[in-house]
Amino acid sequence: MEAKKTPGADLTKKTGMFLNIGLAVSVALVLGAFEYKFYDDLGLKDLGTLTDDFEDLLDIPITDQPPPPPPPMEQPIIQEIPDEIEIEDEIEVNFDVDIQEETVIQEVVISEAPPVEKADEIFDVVESPPMPPGGMEGWMKYLNSNLKYPTQARRMGIEGTVYVVFVVNTDGSIQDVELLRGIGGGCDEEAVRVVSNAPKWEPGKQRGRPVRVRMRLPIKFKLG
Template sequence: MKVKKHRHADLENKRSIFFQIGLIVALGASLAAFEWGSDSNILAQPIDEDPYVEDVEMIPITHPEEPKTALPKPIPLEKIIIVDNTTPVVDDLPDFSSEDTGEPVLIPEMAEEIDDTPMTFYNVQKMPQFPGGSSALLKYIAEHVKYPVICAEAGVTGKVYVSFVVNEKGNVVEAKVVRSPDANLSTEALRVISGLPQWTPGKQRDKAVRVAYTIPVNFVLN
């Protein structure tokens, strides 16, 4: 009876693989032997016996000496010339010696600086009064304001706030624009306020004083 072999148990088919594995192992062992021999030769060679190593002498570093500065020769005392300055010194300062002469020393008084700027009030006991009252003031402004043509054509409207001062004589002074929507409207409002007639001045403790005011001038197109 002939014995049957299975294909997975037949080693003849794997002969080439075993041969390649053995060849790789042999080649690796040869390379390892060469590497081991070259490293051992390098480590065994002493460094001191290298014929190509030469002793280099170190040149000492020298610093140049700094030049010595000659000290000035002392001047003999007999050669020093003393100049006698006979020019009199004028001393305009008073003599404040510690000796008591018995005479009083007059110290000039400092002139006090006078502030000529009058004080401006914002609220006083009796406020300034426009001739005819507040209603007459509004009527005066409405009658004397001329709407600027350029603003009327462009449809510019709004309120111009003008501040001014009613002085001790009741005159309107220091008028200026505080807020305005347009420069042309500001010019017209400032012209009207500056031309206001004389007011009854305001009073504080029965004394006429300067009082500040702010009035809105309303520009409206009909």
């Protein structure tokens, strides 16, 4: 016959409860072991009250030292100075100067220096301008006799006034003939040629002496 257990004797129903109780007890023991404090008796000895003399050692009396004596004062040495010796300088004065009371000092009159004119200076305006031989009438006769109308200008119908500039030297000769304004067609070259071959002029004068003068003259070209 199989033995039957009573329901009250079955412990398997309370296994969970016992497990929980065991875990709680184990946790409590572990926590108690960590929280328990143990102090060793190191055998501290009572050294009693120590007497120190630090205050007595620190209380050092101040020694009063007298100040050093002042350095001895040196008395100045007074030297006797002999009486001043008067020195007489002999000054020779020459009175043998012949002074004439009637000497008359002439007044010096400073006059203005005359302007210096350079020999190579070229004037544009002078007191007496240069003149061609026979005056302006003689100049017109010279142009009518020596001026040739260029063939190119005549064929192209060019006419007008050519302006030339030149220098009349102190001897009346003509140099540095240049074209100032031209009209083309060969008229410019012809005007320069005629003036360069012109006879000597009467030189210009400044303050009565001949000087170099720059002249400007027109030369007309007109078809007849």
